[in-house]
Structures are given as C-alpha cells and as structure tokens.
Amino acid sequence: xxxxxxxxxxxxxxxxxxxxxxxxxxxxxxxxxxxxxxxxxxxxxxxxxxxxxxxxxxxxxxxxxxxxxxxxxxxxxxxxxxxxxxxxxxxxxxxxxxxxxxxxxxxxxxxxxxxxxxxxxxxxxxxxxxxxxxxxxxxxxxxxxxxxxxxxxxxxxxxxxxxxxxxxxxxxxxxxxxxxxxxxxxxxxxxxxxxxxxxxxxxxxxxxxxxxxxxxxxxxxxxxxxxxxxxxxxxxxxxxxxxxxxxxxxxxxxxxxxxxxxxxxxxxxxxxxxxxxxxxxxxxxxxxxxxxxxxxxxxxxxxxxxxxxxxxxxxxxxxxxxxxxxxxxxxxxxxxxxxxxxxxxxxxxxxxxxxxxxxxxxxxxxxxxxxxxxxxxxxxxxxxxxxxxxxxxxxxxxxxxxxxxxxxxxxxxxxxxxxxxxxxxxx
Amino acid sequence: xxxxxxxxxxxxxxxxxxxxxxxxxxxxxxxxxxxxxxxxxxxxxxxxxxxxxxxxxxxxxxxxxxxxxxxxxxxxxxxxxxxxxxxxxxxxxxxxxxxxxxxxxxxxxxxxxxxxxxxxxxxxxxxxxxxxxxxxxxxxxxxxxxxxxxxxxxxxxxxxxxxxxxxxxxxxxxxxxxxxxxxxxxxxxxxxxxxxxxxxxxxxxxxxxxxxxxxxxxxxxxxxxxxxxxxxxxxxxxxxxxxxxxxxxxxxxxxxxxxxxx
Amino acid sequence: xxxxxxxxxxxxxxxxxxxxxxxxxxxxxxxxxxxxxxxxxxxxxxxxxxxxxxxxxxxxxxxxxxxxxxxxxxxxxxxxxxxxxxxxxxxxxxxxxxxxxxxxxxxxxxxxxxxxxxxxxxxxxxxxxxxxxxxxxxxxxxxxxxxxxxxxxxxxxxxxxxxxxxxxxxxxxxxxxxxxxxxxxxxxxxxxxxxxxxxxxxxxxxxxxxxxxxxxxxxxxxxxxxxxxxxxxxxxxxxxxxxxxxxxxxxxxxxxxxxxxxxxxxxxxxxxxxxxxxxxxxxxxxxxxxxx
Numbered sequence: 013x014x015x016x017x018x019x020x021x022x023x024x025x026x027x028x029x030x031x032x033x034x035x036x037x038x039x040x041x042x043x044x045x046x047x048x049x050x051x052x053x054x055x056x057x058x059x060x061x062x063x064x065x066x067x068x069x070x071x072x073x074x075x076x077x078x079x080x081x082x083x084x085x086x087x088x089x090x091x092x093x094x095x096x097x098x099x100x101x102x103x104x105x106x107x108x109x110x111x112x113x114x115x116x117x118x119x120x121x122x123x124x125x126x127x128x129x130x131x132x133x134x135x136x137x138x139x140x141x142x143x144x145x146x147x148x149x150x151x152x153x154x155x156x157x158x159x160x161x162x163x164x165x166x167x168x169x170x171x172x173x174x175x176x177x178x179x180x181x182x183x184x185x186x187x188x189x190x191x192x193x194x195x196x197x198x199x200x201x202x203x204x205x206x207x208x209x210x211x212x213x214x215x216x217x218x219x220x221x222x223x224x225x226x227x228x229x230x231x232x233x234x235x236x237x238x239x240x241x242x243x244x245x246x247x248x249x250x251x252x253x254x255x256x257x258x259x260x261x262x263x264x265x266x267x268x269x270x271x272x273x274x275x276x277x278x279x280x281x282x283x284x285x286x287x288x289x290x291x292x293x294x295x296x297x298x299x300x301x302x303x304x305x306x307x308x309x310x311x312x313x314x315x316x317x318x319x320x321x322x323x324x325x326x327x328x329x330x331x332x333x334x335x336x337x338x339x340x341x342x343x344x345x346x347x348x349x350x351x352x353x354x355x356x357x358x359x360x361x362x363x364x365x366x367x368x369x370x371x372x373x374x375x376x377x378x379x380x381x382x383x384x385x386x387x388x389x390x391x392x393x394x395x396x397x398x399x400x401x402x403x404x405x406x407x408x409x410x411x412x413x414x415x416x417x418x419x420x421x422x423x424x425x426x427x428x429x430x431x432x433x434x435x436x437x438x439x
Numbered sequence: 440x441x442x443x444x445x446x447x448x449x450x451x452x453x454x455x456x457x458x459x460x461x462x463x464x465x466x467x468x469x470x471x472x473x474x475x476x477x478x479x480x481x482x483x484x485x486x487x488x489x490x491x492x493x494x495x496x497x498x499x500x501x502x503x504x505x506x507x508x509x510x511x512x513x514x515x516x517x518x519x520x521x522x523x524x525x526x527x528x529x530x531x532x533x534x535x536x537x538x539x540x541x542x543x544x545x546x547x548x549x550x551x552x553x554x555x556x557x558x559x560x561x562x563x564x565x566x567x568x569x570x571x572x573x574x575x576x577x578x579x580x581x582x583x584x585x586x587x588x589x590x591x592x593x594x595x596x597x598x599x600x601x602x603x604x605x606x607x608x609x610x611x612x613x614x615x616x617x618x619x620x621x622x623x624x625x626x627x628x629x630x631x632x633x634x635x636x637x638x639x640x641x642x643x644x645x646x647x648x649x650x651x652x653x654x655x656x657x658x659x660x661x662x663x664x665x666x667x668x669x670x671x672x673x674x675x676x677x678x679x680x681x682x683x684x685x686x687x688x689x690x691x692x693x694x695x696x697x698x699x700x701x
Numbered sequence: 702x703x704x705x706x707x708x709x710x711x712x713x714x715x716x717x718x719x720x721x722x723x724x725x726x727x728x729x730x731x732x733x734x735x736x737x738x739x740x741x742x743x744x745x746x747x748x749x750x751x752x753x754x755x756x757x758x759x760x761x762x763x764x765x766x767x768x769x770x771x772x773x774x775x776x777x778x779x780x781x782x783x784x785x786x787x788x789x790x791x792x793x794x795x796x797x798x799x800x801x802x803x804x805x806x807x808x809x810x811x812x813x814x815x816x817x818x819x820x821x822x823x824x825x826x827x828x829x830x831x832x833x834x835x836x837x838x839x840x841x842x843x844x845x846x847x848x849x850x851x852x853x854x855x856x857x858x859x860x861x862x863x864x865x866x867x868x869x870x871x872x873x874x875x876x877x878x879x880x881x882x883x884x885x886x887x888x889x890x891x892x893x894x895x896x897x898x899x900x901x902x903x904x905x906x907x908x909x910x911x912x913x914x915x916x917x918x919x920x921x922x923x924x925x926x927x928x929x930x931x932x933x934x935x936x937x938x939x940x941x942x943x944x945x946x947x948x949x950x951x952x953x954x955x956x957x958x959x960x961x962x963x964x965x966x967x968x969x970x971x972x973x974x975x976x977x978x979x980x981x982x983x984x985x986x987x988x989x990x991x992x993x
Contacts, residue, residue, distance in 0.1 A: 114731035118912035122962020130955035225795035280796035287782035396657035516880030546879030578926035
C-alpha cells in the first residue's frame with residue numbers, strides 16, 4: 013500500500029517521468045494501431061517492430077553514440093524499409109502477404125541480433141544498454157530520451173487528429189476514397205510512416221519483441237466496446253495508457269520484473285476480458301443473450317399453451333393444471349414451474365387455488381404468439397412453398413422473434429388472412 | 440411446383456442452413472432422380488453453392504437431414520465427387536496437372552497408402568477424357584481458366600463416383616471447354632451417374648439439364664426442365680425479394696436466436 | 702569438433718523447419734507458425750520448472766501441447782469471440798510470450814534460461830552439454846539426439862501423410878467431400894510445428910525458428926513448381942544457411958542463430974532477383990497459358 017501511495021503521489025520526479033513516458037508511448041501506438049487493425053494489417057506492425065533492431069544497431073555502429081535521435085533515425089529507416097519490402101515482395105512475386113511478413117520479420121530481426129551480438133562482443137563500453145531495445149526500458153526512461161520520445165508521440169497524436177477524416181476513409185473504403193479524388197497513395201504513405209513512428213517510440217516501452225501487442229491489443233479490445241471510430245481511438249489510447257502506468261508501477265514495486273512484458277500482460281488481460289464480457293459483442297454477453305432468449309421462448313410457449321387450451325372448452329377463464337399444459341408439450345416440470353412463477357410476477361398469469369389462469373394481459377400476449385405462429389406457417393406455405401406438415405417447426409421459433417412492424421407487414425403480404433394452413437383460425 | 444420422386448438418389452428433408460445464425464436456406468424439401476443431369480439455378484446469393492455444400496455435409500446444418508442413396512452421407516463418401524468453384528483454390532500451388540487429377544484416388548486409397556499403377560492409369564484416362572493428356576506434366580499455374588476447369592473435372596472423373604456435385608463448372612470458361620464439358624456430362628448420365636450442377640445461365644439451362652431446381656433462399660421449384668423453366672416460376676425465383684424473410688433472418692442473427700428451439 | 706556439432710544441430714533444426722514451413726506458407730499460415738514459436742515459451746518454462754532439464758520427453762510434450770493450445774486459442778478468439786483473424790493471432794502470442802518472460806524473471810534462480818537465450822538461442826553452447834552414459838561413454842550433445850529424434854518423427858509424418866497433407870493444403874473442400882478429415886490433419890500439422898519449435902527453441906530461439914520456417918520454403922517456392930522439389934530445395938536451402946551462417950558468425954563474432962537467419966534472407970533475396978522462372982531480374986519469357 014505504501015508503495016502504491018508513494019507511486020501515485022508522483023512526488024518523485026523519476027516516477028513522474030516514467031509515468032508520463034509510458035502513457036505517451038503506449039497511447040500513441042494504440043491510436044495508430046486502431047487504423048492498422050481496421051485495415052486488416054495488424055501483423056504488419058509486428059514485422060516493423062522487429063525490423064527496427066538492425067536500424068538501431070547500424071545507427072550505433074556508424075555514429076558510435078547512443079544519442080536517441082540518431083538511434084531513432086536508424087530505427088525509422090529500417091522500419092520503413094521493412095514495410096516497403098513486404099509490399100514489394102507481395103506485389104512482384106507469388107509470395108503471399110503472411111509469408112512476406114514472417115520472412116521480413118525474422119530475417120530483419122536475425123540481422124539485428126547478429127549486429128547486436130557483434131557489437132556486444134566488440135568490447136565497446138558505450139554499447140551497454142542497447143539490448144534494452146529487446147524488451148523495453150519504460151522504467152528507466154529519463155531526461156533526454158524521454159523528451160525525444162515525448163515529442164514524437166505528441167506529433168503522432170496531433171497528425172492523427174489532423175488527418176482523422178482522411179485516414180478513416182482509407183480504412184473504411186479505399187476504393188471509394190480513390191474515386192472521390194483522395195490522394196490514396198499519399199495517405200497510405202502517411203499511415204505507413206505513422207506506423208513506423210509508433211513502433212519506434214513504442215519499443216522504448218515494451219521492446220521490439222512485444223511491440224506488436226501495443227499496436228494490436230488495445231485496438232482489438234477497444235473494438236469490442238464501440239462501433240464508433242473516434243470512441244475506439246480514445247478507448248484504445250486509454251487502455252494503452254492504463255497498461256503503461258500499471259506496468260511502470262509493477263516494475264517500481266518489484267525492480268527485478270521486466271516492465272515491457274508486464275505492460276503486455278496487463279493489456280492482454282484487458283483485451284481478453286473485453287472479448288468475453290463487453291456488452292453486445294463479448295462472448296459471455298452473447299451466451300447470456302442466448303440464455304435470455306431461451307427463457308423468453310419458454311415463457312411465451314407457456315402463454316401459448318394456456319391460450320391454446322383456452323380456445324377449447326370451457327374457455328379462457330377456466331384455471332388449468334400443470335399436467336394439462338405438459339401433456340400438450342414436453343417441457344421439464346421444473347422449468348415450467350419456474351417459468352410460470354416468473355409470468356405471475358410479470359402479471360401475465362394468475363395463481364388460483366384450482367390452478368393457473370391467464371390474466372387479460374396474458375391472454376393478449378398468448379393470443380399474439382398463436383397468431384404469429386399461424387401467420388408464419390401461412391407465410392411459409394404461400395411464399396416458400398413448404399409442405400404444410402413441415403412449417404410447424406420453423407414457426408415455433410419465428411413466433412418469438414417477429415416485431416410488431418414485421419407482423420404488420422406479414423399481415424399485409426398475406427392479405428389479412430383468417431385461416432392458417434391447418435385450417436385453424438388465426439386470432 | 441415441386442415434384443418429388445420415388446427412390447431418389449438425393450433426399451433433402453426440411454433443411455435449413457444458416458451462416459452466423461442467419462438462415463440462407465429455409466426448409467428445403469427436395470428429392471432428385473437417379474441418372475439425371477440436374478441444374479441448380481437461381482440469382483446471386485440465392486444459396487446455390489450452400490445447398491450443394493450442405494448436401495455433402497460440408498457445412499453445419501441448422502435443421503433437417505440429407506440422405507444420399509438412402510444412406511447417411513458419411514457412409515457413401517466414396518461414391519461422391521465434388522468439383523469446387525475454380526476460384527476456391529490457389530492455382531499458384533506447386534502441383535502438376537497430373538498431381539491434381541491423382542487426388543481423385545485419395546479417398547478410396549485410405550490412410551497411408553500411396554497411389555498405385557491402376558490409380559495412375561485411371562488418372563491418365565480421366566485426363567484423356569477431358570482432352571488434357573498432353574498437359575499431364577504442366578504446372579497448374581500455367582493453365583487457362585478453361586483448362587483449370589477441365590483438370591478439376593478430370594479429378595472428379597478419376598474418382599469414378601456415382602454422384603457428382605459441381606459448383607459453377609461453366610463459369611469463366613471458353614466456348615470449346617463449355618461444349619466439351621457438357622458432352623462429358625451427357626456421357627456420364629448415359630452411364631447412369633447423377634450430376635448436380637450449380638449454374639447461372641438461364642439460356643443454356645434449357646438445353647443442358649433434364650431436371651432443374653429453382654432456388655432463391657427457399658426452394659421455388661424442382662422438376663423436369665420443360666415443366667420448370669416457365670415464365671411464372673422464373674419470375675418467382677428472380678423477381679421481388681422476400682423482404683419479410685430477409686428481415687426475420689437479420690433478426691435471428693442480431694438477437695442470437697437459435698434457428699430451432701431445442 | 703565443436704563446429705561439427707553446431708552445424709549438425711543447425712542442419713537438423715533447418716530440416717524440420719523447412720519441411721513443415723512448406724505446408725505453412727502454402728496454407729497461408731506463416732504467421733500462425735510465428736505465433737506458435739513464441740507461445741511455447743511459458744510451456745517450456747513450466748516444464749523446465751517441473752522436470753529441471755531441457756532435453757526430456759516431458760518437456761517436448763508439455764511445451765508442445767501449449768503450442769497446439771495456441772492454435773485452439775487463436776481459433777477460439779476468432780470463431781467464438783469474433784476477433785478479427787490477424788488480431789487474434791497477434792493478441793494470443795504476445796500475451797503468452799509475455800507470460801513466459803515474466804515466469805523466467807520470477808523463477809530466475811530455478812530456471813536456467815535467460816531472456817537472450819529465448820530470443821536467439823544458445824547454439825554455441827550445444828557441444829558443451831554432452832550426453833554421457835553411466836559407463837562414461839560420451840554420446841555427443843544431448844540436444845543433437847533430441848533434435849535427431851524429432852527430425853525422424855517429422856520425416857515419417859510427412860512421408861506417411863504425404864497425400865493427405867498435400868490435398869488438405871491445396872483443396873480442403875474437396876478433401877472434406879471425399880471424407881478426409883481436414884481438422885485432424887490441420888491439428889496434426891500444428892502439433893508437428895509445436896514439437897519442432899520446442900525442440901529447436903534452445904538452439905535458435907523463438908524468432909529465428911520463424912526464419913527457418915518461412916525463408917527456405919519461400920525461397921524454394923520461387924525456384925520450383927513441383928511440390929516434392931519444393932520440399933527438397935527448402936531443406937537444402939536450410940542446411941546451406943546453417944553451414945554458411947556458422948562461418949559468418951565466426952567471422953564477425955556474433956550470434957550464430959542471427960547469422961543463420963541472415964543467410965536465409967540472402968538466399969531468398971537471390972531467388973527473388975535471379976530465379977530462372979520467377980526472379981524479377983532474370984524472368985524468362987513468361988510461359989503463356991495455351992488457349993485450347
């Protein structure tokens with residue numbers, strides 16, 4: 013707890029730097045990641061991330077310093093080359109995109125590792141710390157480095173805001189963008205450049221190996237919460253920033269822990285949580301919705317059964333026993349009882365000492381289900397030419413889903429019918 | 440106008456197929472006669488390919504069943520052949536024409552067995568039937584569209600099956616190939632094979648098929664060609680969309696409704 | 702002698718990877734191979750914690766299972782949670798890899814693996830870890846035995862499953878129609894890839910396995926149109942890269958695995974530029990499709 017207070021009071025200038033740095037790095041790459049994700053090129057970022065390593069090493073070998081601007085420049089150049097190479101290979105040979113990405117990723121990285129180990133073995137004292145590019149060094153960002161990366165990150169965010177409309181169209185409908193005279197090639201170039209920049213600053217936080225996560229994961233998570241692009245960008249940035257801070261905090265409390273992997277672990281957990289629990293799109297939410305559908309179907313079936321019994325003698329006012337319902341349709345007794353109880357609560361069914369009875373409200377709803385069932389059966393036989401002995405099963409589902417507008421339309425198309433295919437009256 | 444036949448080769452019973460819960464085929468009841476050249480016809484998006492894939496049990500089926508030769512499909516796999524759409528494979532694949540045709544024998548060979556001389560002869564013979572024997576060693580990436588289609592056809596022939604499902608075999612082929620294919624299909628019919636062809640061209644349908652299935656999300660008609668290809672039935676197939684049906688399908692998908700109560 | 706063992710190890714890794722890589726790139730699953738190679742890391746760490754060794758059957762199996770689990774997870778996220786396919790791959794492997802690195806840090810004292818080894822292996826140390834029998838007889842490096850065993854398994858697998866692997870890669874719909882289980886062959890292939898990555902891991906590391914899975918097959922793909930030749934050329938390219946890579950690394954005093962990856966890249970570049978049929982510089986007059 014003490015650690016927690018100490019960290020989040022930001023009293024220590026170092027902590028302020030680290031936090032600010034992580035937030036900027038993680039959120040700027042998350043924002044750019046949204047665009048690459050929507051263009052279905054998420055994994056390209058992975059290739060770029062690996063490809064900056066030889067650039068960093070070459071920049072060091074040629075300049076002999078670890079000046080962040082020079083290393084950034086080197087990273088930028090090879091990152092950019094890698095993207096161009098992927099495009100070149102896919103357009104000029106029969107190699108497919110996934111192969112080209114895997115190829116560029118691993119070969120560039122291999123060259124990087126070869127150079128890095130060669131530098132390490134050369135005994136050059138200035139080299140120490142270069143290997144931080146492998147797994148990031150968010151926790152030790154200070155002074156000069158931080159200023160350099162912060163400038164790039166802010167530039168990145170500002171550019172994205174300025175070109176928001178154009179980039180959106182590029183992701184959404186490239187062909188259309190071209191026809192209305194957008195400079196699609198230039199925009200692609202811009203997005204490529206943004207991606208490389210995002211990677212170059214992002215690797216400071218998590219390193220080349222896990223950089224792909226900073227581009228892909230926040231964007232994929234945000235996608236599950238909203239369909240609006242601007243919200244998605246904001247959400248992705250927030251998710252990225254939160255993971256950045258949380259990662260910095262972990263390595264503050266446990267200095268032996270690698271920051272980068274923790275940031276990635278946290279952002280992944282957020283993403284997996286989103287895949288499962290996001291309302292509407294999440295997997296669990298969808299399971300819940302399917303369950304709700306089931307109870308909905310059960311309740312309407314009970315009302316329908318009671319209505320159908322009511323159509324016979326002695327009419328709707330007569331209370332019915334549970335077994336009368338279950339004779340007409342096999343529903344597990346426990347479920348049926350639970351369903352009836354819920355219907356009482358909702359005011360559709362009344363419990364009398366002699367049995368269960370539809371309320372007037374329940375009668376109306378039961379009637380509607382029966383009507384929809386028979387209407388759909390009629391629709392299937394008339395428009396789909398299905399045999400009348402085959403339509404019942406289909407209608408059993410559809411009766412629960414038809415909306416009042418569709419019901420109206422169905423009535424119109426069928427010419428306000430009175431009889432269903434089995435010559436039962438349509439109520 | 441849906442004619443059912445006695446002793447059908449294919450029996451489709453109350454079949455509903457959904458993609459992502461949205462039904463694309465509703466309640467199909469269909470029987471097909473043996474030894475016929477059957478055309479499956481309908482507009483784009485009518486579910487023609489879906490129907491033949493569902494017949495071969497290549498797609499999960501929402502409800503209903505299919506029986507072929509009065510047996511569940513998995514028991515008669517070695518009597519079935521399939522000619523997929525040409526675009527469904529990567530023609531840059533490193534394989535020769537002969538390699539592809541030889542695949543026809545794989546189903547019968549079973550696990551771990553290699554093709555023997557008899558299989559190779561059968562493959563060669565099949566190539567001869569489609570007039571491609573000179574191309575046996577040619578790489579498939581060097582073939583024209585019509586030649587690719589012939590290779591696929593040869594692969595099916597090499598299988599020596601009893602029932603053939605073909606997905607748009609006439610799409611994008613030259614006239615010579617089209618004539619050659621239809622000649623071949625007729626020969627197959629004479630040998631008592633059943634051939635089910637997804638087709639999109641109404642003009643040639645009258646001439647090619649002796650049984651026609653009209654499809655548009657539901658079965659519109661099925662029967663002998665001359666009785667089926669009428670103005671009225673075609674209007675039902677191609678005219679006016681069934682808006683209510685489409686909307687209900689959309690609702691099922693959006694609300695994650697089961698296509699059948701379970 | 703050390704050079705011999707290192708080159709032999711490299712060649713064995715190259716053989717397994719190049720063979721399986723042919724199927725991966727033809728199925729457009731190169732990045733799934735990449736994902737598996739990263740995702741086996743936590744499995745390796747855990748198996749290592751339990752068994753305390755690196756060359757053991759439990760290790761191969763345990764970590765190999767995790768590789769197969771990765772493909773399940775990718776499928777699951779994509780199919781049931783409806784995550785976009787490429788994002789599903791990206792999220793899954795970075796997540797598992799991050800867990801692996803964290804595990805290494807947590808159990809730093811007990812696990813003889815470090816972060817660098819994870820990335821580019823320790824092929825140079827292979828000859829040091831000898832398998833010595835109770836009688837005191839040295840049988841050479843243990844890693845070579847493990848890799849040799851895996852190589853034999855892989856070769857048996859693609860020999861006996863040749864026609865099924867070929868068909869399911871080329872035309873899965875047809876395969877399913879004639880009753881060949883595409884799912885079973887898919888997961889068998891993924892199991893083989895997992896086994897290979899686990900066995901190769903400590904020699905060349907996670908990312909350079911990918912170089913050998915992708916680059917030699919891609920090179921071969923540009924040089925031939927016959928599948929069997931593609932397999933052979935791919936293996937040959939992989940072995941040449943191992944030999945050349947070793948000497949390159951010795952020359953500039955760097956990582957051997959990195960050098961091997963570099964050479965595979967050079968091979969690809971050469972094929973891309975100078976392939977007699979498909980090179981962009983030397984392309985012969987394209988064979989026109991003959992109209993019939």
